[in-house]
C-alpha cells in the first residue's frame with residue numbers, strides 16, 4: 001500500500017492581479033519529513049504557505065492534507081484542518097495586546113480550550129526551549145528585539161505540538177549560536193514529536209542541518225527537489241548559483 | 257476612457273460593490289456576535305476602552321452644549337417673551353438630538369479611529385492571519401466584542417451626556433439668566449416625556465453599532481503598511497460620521513412621524 005502524503009500540492013496557481021506568483025506548483029511531503037524550500041526573495045515562498053493554510057485562496061490546483069482536499073474549505077471545516085498546523089510567520093505576527101506567555105499559550109487556550117494555568121506552564125516550557133527565560137513571560141511583545149520576537153513566534157508555532165509545522169525563515173535575524181539552537185529545535189520537533197515540517201530559509205547551513213529534502217522555487221514552480229546530500233552535485237544551474245550565492249548565473253536579477 | 261458616462265458608471269458600480277462588501281461583512285459580524293464562543297472578558301475590556309475612557313470627552317461636549325443651548329434659546333425666545341420655555345427646550349433638544357448626535361460624532365472620531373487603527377495594524381502585521389491559524393475566528397474574537405461593547409455602552413454614555421448637558425443649561429440658567437433654581441428644575445422635569453429619552457437612547461445604540469462596524473470594516477480591509485492603516489482610519493471616521501447623520505434622520509422619522 002502506498003502511504004498517503006501528509007501534504008500534497010499539485011498545480012497550485014496564485015496570482016495577484018497581473019502578478020503571477022505561483023504557476024502550477026507541485027510539492028509533496030511525506031509523514032515525518034522535513035523539507036526546506038529555498039528561492040530568491042519575492043518568488044512566492046510565503047504565499048505558498050498561506051495558500052496551504054487557507055489564508056490565501058489559489059485560483060487553480062489542489063492541496064491535499066492527509067489525502068483530504070482543503071482548497072475552498074471554510075468555517076468549522078477549515079478550523080478542524082488548521083488544528084493540524086503550527087505556523088511561524090516571517091514577521092512573527094505576535095499579538096501585541098497580550099503578554100508573551102499568552103501569545104505562546106494562545107493556541108492551547110483558545111484553540112484547544114486548555115485550562116490557563118496548565119497552558120501557562122507549557123508556554124514557559126516552550127519559551128525555555130527557544131532560549132527565553134520565565135522572567136520574560138509577563139512582558140509585552142512590543143518590547144522584544146526582532147530575533148526574540150521570532151523565537152516567541154516559534155514557541156507559539158510548536159506549543160500545541162501540531163502534526164505539520166511551517167517555519168517561515170526561522171533563523172533570519174538570529175545570531176549564529178541562537179540560529180543553531182533553533183535548527184536543533186526544529187530537528188527535535190521532527191525526530192521527537194514526529195512532526196512534518198516545511199521550512200523556508202535563505203540560510204544554507206541551516207537548510208543542511210534541518211532538511212531531509214530541499215526544494216527550490218523559481219518562476220512559480222518547484223524547479224528542483226532532491227535529498228539534501230544531492231544538492232551540491234545536482235547540476236541545476238539555478239540551485240548551484242543560489243547555494244553559492246554567486247552574482248553570475250541564470251537568475252535574472254533586476255539590479256542596475 | 258474619457259467618456260463621462262463610463263466614469264459615472266464605474267463610480268456607481270464601485271459604490272454598489274462597496275455596499276455589497278459591507279453588507280456581507282455586517283452579516284458575518286452579526287452571525288459571529290450571536291453564536292458561541294462568546295468572549296465576555298473581551299467585551300468587558302472593550303466596554304472599558306470604548307465607554308469609560310470616552311466619558312471625559314463626551315461629558316465636556318455635553319456640558320458646553322447644554323450651556324450654549326440655554327444661552328441661545330434665552331436670547332431667541334426673549335424676542336417673544338417666552339423665556340420661561342428655556343428649560344424644557346434645552347432638555348428636549350438635548351435628549352432627542354444633541355446628546356446622541358454630538359456624543360456619536362465624538363465617539364466616531366475617538367472610538368472609530370482607534371478600532372480601525374488597531375485592527376488595521378493587526379491586519380498588515382499578519383496578526384489576523386495568525387489568529388486564524390490558531391483556530392480563532394477573528395469575527396468572534398475581534399469584531400463581535402467591539403460591536404457589542406459599542407452598542408451597549410453608547411446609550412449609557414448618552415444618558416450621562418443628557419444629564420451633564422441639562423446641568424450645563426441649568427448652571428447658565430441660574431447664574432447668567434436669573435432663573436430660579438427650583439423653577440428651572442421643575443420645568444425641565446415636567447415637560448420631559450419618556451419618548452424623548454428613549455428615542456435618544458435608541459439613536460445612541462444605532463450610532464455605537466455603526467461606529468464599531470465602520471472601524472472594524474475598514475481596519476479589517478486595510479492593506480499596505482502604515483499608509484494603508486492611516487487611510488483605513490480616515491475612512492472609518494468619515495464613513496461613521498456620515499452614517500450617523502443619515503441614520504439619525506431615519507430613526508427620528510421612525511419615532512416621530514405619524
Ligand SMILES: Nc1ncnc2c1ncn2[C@@H]1O[C@H](COP(=O)(O)OP(=O)(O)OP(=O)(O)O)[C@@H](O)[C@H]1O
Nearest residue numbers: 016019021039040041042043044045046047048090
Ligand atoms: N497580499 C498580497 N497582495 C498582493 N501581492 C502579494 C501579497 N502577498 C504577496 N504578494 C506578492 O507575491 C510575491 C511573493 O511574495 P512572498 O511574500 O511569497 O515572497 P517570498 O518568496 O516569501 O519572499 P521573501 O524571501 O522575501 O520572504 C511578491 O511579488 C509580492 O509582492
Ligand SMILES: [Mg+2]
Nearest residue numbers: 045046090168
Ligand atoms: Mg517570505
